[in-house]
Amino acid sequence: MNDLDPTVARITDRIIAKSKDGRRRYLDLIAREADNRPERSQVSCSNLAHAFAGAEEDQEALKLHRGPNIGVVTSYNDMLSAHAPYYRYPERLKIYAREIGATVQVAGGTPAMCDGVTQGETGMELSLFSRDAIAMATGIALSHAMYDGMLLLGICDKIVPGLLIGALRFGHLPAVFVPSGPMPSGVSNKAKQAVRQFYAEGKATRAELLDSELGSYHSPGTCTFYGTANSNQMMMELMGLHVPGAAFVQPGTKLRQALDRAAVHRVAAIGQDGDDYRPIGQCVDEKAVVNAMVGLLATGGSTNHAIHIPAMARAAGIQVDWTDLSELSHAVPLIARVYPNGSGDVNHFHEAGGMGYVIGELLGAGLAHADVMGVAQDRGMTDYAREPGLDGDALAWREVGKSGDAEMLRPATDPFQADGGMRLLEGNLGRACFKSSAVDKARWTVEAPCRVFQTQHDVAVAFASGELDRDVVVVVRFQGPRANGMPELHKLTPPLGVLQDRGYRVALVTDGRMSGASGKVPAAIHVSPEAYAGAGGRSGPLSLLRDGDMVRVCAETGTLSTSADLSQRTPAPDPAAAVGTGRELFAMFRHLADEAEKGGSAMLASAGL
């Protein structure tokens, strides 16, 4: 293992310094919570009876306080394919717990949205804030104070960040995340995108498109592209919150079951009553957060994490921003290419060495912190650089060896790109993120007259009528957290991709989000401050742009600017708040949300975190 890379060391020190007060307050809180944790033997018998009444065969063990009682927070629903396998989990987890004299109770459920289902639809405007609703639901589940540890069942985009934020507010408890793995590969993501582009151009029928989509999304398990859900799994490994290597093992396999079983046994082993106490609030420290950022950059992960990492870190008293991410990006090489940044999917990535290989390379190059607490048998990250397998029925970890596919995974000494997957853009239009790993370097700079839109639907209409057939920067504004909850605008990818393939220089500029599955088209996203002013607020510069203004997006120099003189202009008026699809229920989240760079969260802002 090499010495720590100087940039990683410097940024970690900076994060530690700026988080000093917040982190101290947080650690004091969890120490107090640990000290004040109600001894179950002292809790009122009536309260206990309420808690154990439904426990059936575990009632006796709970009554006698035989072993740790583990609370499961599950985000099961069977519309979300990734979460469908969780249906059978509670029963299994209870059995695994009994093997070691522990008990498992389902503490509560959380909502879980599928961004694939709501993409381009009004339901997507609830998506970012569903993360905070999940954190709050996690808090409600754990508020019963009957648990000695937690198992967190969630995979997809907002669910892992929401579960982690909620769990961190119970940071005196140990926790293990339990993923259930990707579905087998179907129609390749590249072929799926090609049919979408054909359809956008009128060259494929709706029936052909649906067949292609169903060939891709075909069974229970996580979608196979490297989007937000799978980036979540990467981060949980690099933060040490999984049983090592649990991320990408498919559902319904013996290995998956062995990993789930190990998760129960691990969380029971690292509780406050044992001699190896590892509360999640200590596992998630500044170094673990830096590891998550490094992993995101090294693998070209989802841009959504530029919003979620600051939010998750805040819940543990830690402050990070896009400057930290961007500076790290200069030091972290891109060592993985998974669709949308390459052609293989997460199953191929896993076969080629997967997370074990990535972590081994990052540790070897001094880019990741080895000395995080983690939940693995041996403290630290070393176990995460191995891959799990079965020796008979027993779980065993083996060395990963060389990359099994040099098109997909490369050593840190011979990477795909010398720097990581994300750039910060700045200028007179604000601050924005640019996913450089997904965009051909020849397209890192686009300067063209802009067309300004207020909805993604209007972009589709302009595209269909041929109005966008030219070099153009497409600006889609009023898509920030306070305007409409900051939806993903991934449905713009096929039309903009078509324009690009027709030979035009095209870029997108928006205060909204793109999906983890977006790539190819250069995009300045999450522009902050957002265009929307809100009561008593100030409109961001995007609200001043007009059709025809020259806009420059440059990932090389980190620029997002216009040559137009904006100083005398009046901002475009805020759009009216949308109602329907439940959006009116989320008005308070929109009113109170802070900026994307801080996590776009009303909950954290209001809590003073």
Ligand SMILES: O=C(O)[C@H](O)[C@@H](O)[C@H](O)[C@H](O)COP(=O)(O)O
């Ligand atoms: O951030 C993400 O990872 C996406 O929101 C993802 O959850 C969503 O399902 C995509 O919209 C589907 O991607 P495809 O366009 O490849 O089907």
